Amino acid sequence: MFDNYPPLLTTTECCELLSVEKHAIYRLIDEGELQAVKINEKIWRISKDSLIYYTLKASGIDIDKEDIHDYI
Numbered sequence: 001m002f003d004n005y006p007p008l009l010t011t012t013e014c015c016e017l018l019s020v021e022k023h024a025i026y027r028l029i030d031e032g033e034l035q036a037v038k039i040n041e042k043i044w045r046i047s048k049d050s051l052i053y054y055t056l057k058a059s060g061i062d063i064d065k066e067d068i069h070d071y072i
Contacts, residue, residue, distance in 0.1 A: 002052060008037075008045040017051065028054065 005013055011025045014034070018024070025046070028034040035050035052068050 002048055005048060007048050009048055009051060011044055011046070014046050014051055018055070 001017065005017070009017075011022050014020075014025045015022055025034070026044075029036045029044065029046070033054050034046050036044045036046045038044055049065070049068050053063070053065055056063055056068070
């Protein structure tokens, strides 16, 4: 699922992967659920690891961030 994506994702790529709209991604960033870097006033980048971690946690899998690659 994540193999064809770069290490830093755009909000659009996150939307595609989670099948959600952009406002949902921005809410997750604001709530600290996704680690993101603000490039400028309009551009965010989200680490693929952060998205994988969020996806696993939202699925009910209790993991540490260091163990993400065990699930990929």
